Amino acid sequence: MVPLGPRSSVLDVAAGTGALAFVAARKGARVLATDFAPGMVARIAAAAVPGVEARVMDGQALDLPDAHYDAVFSLFGVIMFADWRKGLAEMARVTRPGGHGVVGTWADRGAATFLLLGEVRRKLFPGRAEMTMPPAIAALSTPEGFVRELRAAGYRSAEVREVTHDFALETAALDQPDTLFGMSPDWKDLSAAEQAAVIAEVRRMAAGRPVLPVPSTALIGLARR
Template sequence: MTDTPPPDQVADAWDALAPGYDEFITPESLRHGDVALGRVEIGPGTRFLDVAAGTGALSIPAARRGAQVVATDIAPAMIERLVARARAEGLTDVEGRVLDSRALVFPDDTFDVSASQNGVTMLPDLDAGLAEMVRVTRPGGTVLVAAFGPLPKVEFLTFLLDAARAAVPDFTGPPMDPPPPPFQLADRDLFRERLTAAGLHDVTVDTITWDMTVDSPTHLVNEVATSNPIGARLVAGLSEDQRTEVLRVLDGLLRERSGDRPSAVLHADVNVGTGVK
């Protein structure tokens, strides 16, 4: 037996998040995606695949470099917004495809670079997603995966969890054994092992720090609630009174960080792994 939801349920969950995701997550993730892509060679004519692409964190920066981009996501609403972003920038060489990351349908050895930023790591069956990314990458091509580091070093989430624990005495947060999908590659040694087991060589895993500007407690709650279905369930489980108290506590935490201003810069460790097929 498995508690993995069926693909149509997963697609519906991400579709529901797409408007908020595009508003609160993508502006920051585009900037971070641009940094991550600095680890691979991408230029005019590069055949680039973005797996579980969301609304374009890697696709848009790759297209700006001249790559021929194919972006895939299980959620149609994510792909619609990604393509709209590309067209708004005049990036015409971006194709969006609604696909399950475990069944990419492309022929073997199609792409020069296959990449995913906090996308394929949302799969409970991560190895299946990695195997597909490797399969569709040409020999000598590169696979890149960016994933969150340890939860204590992902502050946009730890600030909210700390506020919820202070405001709601019986609040427990998400189960961490095993860690939820966004954190399944938090250990860099494990990350290297998974990429190597998927068939890659010359594997490297580095840790970078994302800086995220949070304008207000409400902004932070909206970020968590739209980041993925786990965050959405976390916030949705709060009553109105509990949410009000969480916002009050968050305001204090953010002001403590920023010198009594309502906005603050939070940090998140992100592991970026690359390997050659």
């Protein structure tokens, strides 16, 4: 979606494990990967990928000059910020005129095991309260709303694309369900009997297959500065 090459300067906001930063660097771009979590930054730095610099930084107040980067990305990062609109505005601020801004969010209530757990809970325990999703996910859940927010942040020529990827859940991992679902509040508030019912339902869905695909859909907002 964004042409990158040896002369491209790239910023990855809330870079997490550095997946996007590493792909951009393999295309020859010079990448600054930022995250507010020192552990994530340390992990990126330890990978020692040529062309990638990693720094601890708050995406809501980037310590970077205006109009500096050819492309600024935040995949499933800025949507988690307390002030996500400020995060979008900061992305736009540091994007050079004519440069690209790219933001990824989920089209539904998360992805992979989070999405699967929610679907199974709603089937087994209808009406049961679920975890509260970040406000940005609701605000950016439609192409119209997504484009509106990108423009309000300072971008222009915005468009939104839908991308679906099958997360491959290995059913053998259901023997240790906490490793799959333990990060979700929707798992932790279930009783042991309810958790067992969830695992039984997922096994039924897998129907003996070693891998259960979980279609997960993202909305990717692409804009120009």
